Amino acid sequence: MSQEQASKTGILYVVSTPIGNLDDMTPRATATLQNADLILAEDTRHSGGLLKKFGITTSAKAYHDHNEREFAPKIIERLEAGESIALISDAGTPLVSDPGYFLIKSAQQADIQVTPVPGSCALIAALSASGLASDRFTFNGFLPPKQNARQKRLQALKMDTATQIFYEAPHRLAACISDLKEVIGAERNACIARELTKMYETIRTDSLENLNKWLAQDPGQCRGEIVIIVEGNPAEQIDDGEDQRVLDILLEYLSPSQAVAATVKITGGKKNQLYKMAQEKQ
Numbered sequence: 001m002s003q004e005q006a007s008k009t010g011i012l013y014v015v016s017t018p019i020g021n022l023d024d025m026t027p028r029a030t031a032t033l034q035n036a037d038l039i040l041a042e043d044t045r046h047s048g049g050l051l052k053k054f055g056i057t058t059s060a061k062a063y064h065d066h067n068e069r070e071f072a073p074k075i076i077e078r079l080e081a082g083e084s085i086a087l088i089s090d091a092g093t094p095l096v097s098d099p100g101y102f103l104i105k106s107a108q109q110a111d112i113q114v115t116p117v118p119g120s121c122a123l124i125a126a127l128s129a130s131g132l133a134s135d136r137f138t139f140n141g142f143l144p145p146k147q148n149a150r151q152k153r154l155q156a157l158k159m160d161t162a163t164q165i166f167y168e169a170p171h172r173l174a175a176c177i178s179d180l181k182e183v184i185g186a187e188r189n190a191c192i193a194r195e196l197t198k199m200y201e202t203i204r205t206d207s208l209e210n211l212n213k214w215l216a217q218d219p220g221q222c223r224g225e226i227v228i229i230v231e232g233n234p235a236e237q238i239d240d241g242e243d244q245r246v247l248d249i250l251l252e253y254l255s256p257s258q259a260v261a262a263t264v265k266i267t268g269g270k271k272n273q274l275y276k277m278a279q280e281k282q
């Protein structure tokens, strides 16, 4: 969109707000909300506290999944008339497991400028501190609440080499970790990132086996807001071809355990995977 067009119509701002710690509110987010003609909030009562804390006096209207199809055309009209409107959610970045998709799509179709005002996002905060690979990751939102559907979804992700990220409700955390252990495998590493930026922030990265035990021993860890991150399928990440070649040569001269240990030293391959490969050769 050209500058000239943008000056005629208003701008739709997508504004991130803190996920717990109000010090994470950015000065740009505060100024954008204060200067907007209208704030669209997922829950006006919930956001009322935040707006008050930052002295933001702009009026706020509720915008959520249940009213967005009916409400969006009216918002587009106001934007076309030149008003600037800011979308926020209860916490973090709007549209990330939060409402707004229909509105942003409608605004783009109406050729209205959409501008993000970035800030907190629970999945990115969790990933950045998880100690798990962040070069490729998939955000899956919330898993299905019913066990059958959840296990099916996990089965479909099992071989994926990218890091997998989930949001989870506290009362389903233990069941979810147990299903992950069963379907993805007890030895796969994962991270539970809880209450990020808040007083009881806890970030624990361990095998799914150990995380499952930890939750059983300390049910207090199943409280608050939670992100689960699971490492990608490591079996797919190693260079099977080179590992296999080195292992095959060494197996001609050494016992399987000696050959595996030597291959780990030479190629840096994963011990468990190499054992499986050695067993398959016998």
Ligand code: SAM
Pocket (backbone or CB within 6 Å): 019, 020, 089, 091, 092, 093, 094, 095, 096, 097, 098, 120, 121, 122, 123, 166, 167, 168, 169, 193, 194, 195, 196, 197, 198, 225, 226, 227
């Ligand atoms: N839009 C938000 C964002 O940018 O992260 C997410 C909204 S979604 C409805 C809420 C879920 O995000 C929670 O159930 C939890 O899984 C995750 N979440 C939000 N705040 C969190 C926090 N402080 N610590 C850990 N997880 C959090």
